[in-house]
Amino acid sequence: MGPRPSAPTSETADPAPTVEEVMELIRQHGGRSTTPRRMVLETLIGAPDDHRTAEQLAAEVHTRNPTINESTVYRTLELLEELGLVNHVHLGHGPSQWHLSSNHPRWYLTCTYCGSVTDTDPAVFDALVNDVVTRTGFTIDSGHFAITGTCARCATPPD
Amino acid sequence: MGPRPSAPTSETADPAPTVEEVMELIRQHGGRSTTPRRMVLETLIGAPDDHRTAEQLAAEVHTRNPTINESTVYRTLELLEELGLVNHVHLGHGPSQWHLSSNHPRWYLTCTYCGSVTDTDPAVFDALVNDVVTRTGFTIDSGHFAITGTCARCATPPD
């Protein structure tokens, strides 16, 4: 039930939703506006550019309401992802990282040696994305898996 | 202890190793030539272009020797990866897929909707790889994580 892929180029408009807008959307889909959902959302919207694990998110929520269960956080994230409001990324071998959806593509470069994550100018990938869709019909959806490699620092010869 | 990254462009030479060559290499590193290691290797070399999970590999090995344990398969794969002879890929949310290393880069495109995997002409990515390293110093190492998106078939409007 994901959105149809559209223009895969870099854009900048970012309509950060409010908690109320999201709750309304959930109600429109037959769901209910509940305290745990509100709190997860408020935490995500509080730092919209962060990406964090479900566990970290649960810990943040717990500082305000320790009764909210981690499985509820997982279920809320799953719901919000179905609605297209959040996404998860695999930056490495650990747990998934969650963040609010944004209109502009994100490409993560993670270093195999030091683990650092570089959030790259997506324009660099535009030519590739267009080339691939022209040649194969495959529409690349950035940012679900990181691209691994060696960062500038770790690439410098140690000798 | 991985190899220093070198020219990240598409090449074609593929020196498929023999079991004996690998066993010799293992011995040179202070390791031992054992039956489980031999069998895992023979299975991998038997279908060098396949990628498969540790569990599938263990099942294949079991048809010849059921006493070999899955944890030994994991440990063998880890060893062979340290030696640069095999690699694992994350094609989706399931278990890692293992395959013999090859000289030429591999890029996997997996479809979010139908799960199909497209092994793409790596030349398409050369420009990107060169662009990124020039701009940021980051040397992209293809093929550790898949690139997700929508395949041609799933992208055609249903109406």
Next chain:
DNA sequence: TTGACTGCAAAAACTTTGCAACGTC
């Protein structure tokens, strides 16, 4: 003989699920 390797079982890490109680509409 030495110590690397193995099988086994148990645990770790991350996520999902079953179910009865609860809260929203």
Next chain:
DNA sequence: GACGTTGCAAAGTTTTTGCAGTCAA
């Protein structure tokens, strides 16, 4: 009141680890 949602606990999935016995060099 109906039924979607939650907390809790338990289980599922993939991978790692501890340990005592085994085997290659």
